[in-house]
Amino acid sequence: MKKNLFKFKMTPQRMAILNYLKDNKDHPAVEDIYKSIITQFPTISLATVYKNLEMLKNLGMLKELSIGQDKKHFDPNVSPHHHLICKECKKIVDIDVKFDLNIPEHSKKGFEIIGSHIEFYGICPECKKKS
Amino acid sequence: MKKNLFKFKMTPQRMAILNYLKDNKDHPAVEDIYKSIITQFPTISLATVYKNLEMLKNLGMLKELSIGQDKKHFDPNVSPHHHLICKECKKIVDIDVKFDLNIPEHSKKGFEIIGSHIEFYGICPECKKKS
């Protein structure tokens, strides 16, 4: 039989979190995830959700978005992409466009660049309609 | 004499905050600002710093950076520019390079784009030396 090389157990709670996040394009905050999972696991603790998200992030299965300084948001899409953020409703939407972000060497200020992320700010169609 | 069209007073505390931020390129967090001002105003309250920063932001004299989800950082440079962020020490450095970030209309998902901001992640020269 296959040995579990990772030192973690597949608990029903963890499974539910993974399942909720799978193909999720909403960039949910921790509370969003919690509120959904608690319908299936009425006793789940918010701390459990936090711990699982931290773990899945460390395993590279999730990316944490630092958009807005308020809450942590998680993205199961770990491949490089950028985001559109609505200034009104704070909705986060993927933008699947590649940009050339090469920095001329003399502008790098000695940094070794590892990655990049663009946040586009604007008004989403729903909020535009309202105003 | 000139009337103050804005409904705010120029207090010594506010002046000190403005002065600290003027030409500041360090993207300080609230506590950094507080720690500096308190040397001149030993009785200043952290809440006063918060309120002033919020006000100056609303007046368009500062920009709030949402880099990292931990603390609020403020930037007196309100003209569009991007940032290099050190993954090790979390230092934030301006990058004065213009990028072409035009999004093809069909990729805008109905958003009206207002602005954009690029975060480049990497290792700063100081941290590179250490490791």
Place this chain on the structure above:
DNA sequence: TTTTTAATTGATAACAATTATTATTTAATA
């Protein structure tokens, strides 16, 4: 299958950053 054990859970306390509240003080105008 049963036992063992280390990981995980849930409950809650602790914590850090920020915001709200309020009595007192003060800058700006009359």
Place this chain on the structure above:
DNA sequence: TATTAAATAATAATTGTTATCAATTAAAAA
């Protein structure tokens, strides 16, 4: 100088997140 609305300082409250720990449980070993 007197008036008054805005600002301050002190502190309580709130929010989001992390730490702690006893009880539980999934997975490896027996």
